[in-house]
Amino acid sequence: MDAMTLLHERSSMGKLTGPPPDAAQREALYRAALRAPDHKELTPWRFIEFSGKGLDRLGELFAEAEYRDDPHSGDDSLNAARKKPHRAPMVIAVIAKVTPDLPKVPPVEQVISAGCAAHGIVLAAHALGLGAMWRSGHYAFHSTVRKGLGLGEHDEIVGFLYLGQLAGRHKPLPERDPADFVERWS
Numbered sequence: 001m002d003a004m005t006l007l008h009e010r011s012s013m014g015k016l017t018g019p020p021p022d023a024a025q026r027e028a029l030y031r032a033a034l035r036a037p038d039h040k041e042l043t044p045w046r047f048i049e050f051s052g053k054g055l056d057r058l059g060e061l062f063a064e065a066e067y068r069d070d071p072h073s074g075d076d077s078l079n080a081a082r083k084k085p086h087r088a089p090m091v092i093a094v095i096a097k098v099t100p101d102l103p104k105v106p107p108v109e110q111v112i113s114a115g116c117a118a119h120g121i122v123l124a125a126h127a128l129g130l131g132a133m134w135r136s137g138h139y140a141f142h143s144t145v146r147k148g149l150g151l152g153e154h155d156e157i158v159g160f161l162y163l164g165q166l167a168g169r170h171k172p173l174p175e176r177d178p179a180d181f182v183e184r185w186s
């Protein structure tokens with residue numbers, strides 16, 4: 001796939017199945033992430049990769065978050081939270097490691113950089129013929145999940161990237177016209 005086709009046609013895939021990306025594919029995904037634009041070369045990125053029993057551990061964190069929000073949560077909603085990471089054979093949490101009070105690189109720029117790293121991963125996944133879906137949900141902002149994943153006070157979870165083999169069809173691409181988004185000063 002040529003680069004422009006990838007950039008114009010990347011698409012998310014929520015229906016994913018095993019096997020998880022192999023070692024060479026994972027290496028390629030992370031290499032794409034590490035080319036994110038990065039002001040002052042802070043490398044403000046951290047990745048946690050979940051597969052196998054790791055997905056169970058992430059599910060337990062989600063269930064704990066659910067329980068803390070509502071201690072009356074029934075088994076159904078706790079089990080639904082536990083199952084969420086199992087929507088894919090592999091999940092990567094992309095975390096912005098934010099250094100506050102830097103003179104030239106405010107926190108927002110560091111979070112954007114981590115977002116670009118996440119985009120690098122989903123683009124690379126598409127190029128490799130893998131499926132990818134970037135999700136946050138309220139868990140990405142929940143103190144229980146943040147603590148469980150070892151985030152620092154200023155860090156942000158920019159997303160959980162669900163990755164695996166395609167188990168469905170890509171939905172049609174939306175018709176968007178650049179003219180609707182671009183104004184030109186010339």
Ligand SMILES: Cc1cc2nc3c(=O)[nH]c(=O)nc-3n(C[C@H](O)[C@H](O)[C@H](O)COP(=O)(O)O)c2cc1C
Binds near residue numbers: 010011013133137159
């Ligand atoms: C930061 C971020 C968080 C997102 N969180 C969710 C989410 O929790 N659930 C969801 O269904 N889609 C979420 N999305 C959107 C999907 O990843 C996807 O972009 C959307 O379904 C449109 O599909 P497309 O990427 O094929 O255009 C999120 C996207 C971003 C950038």
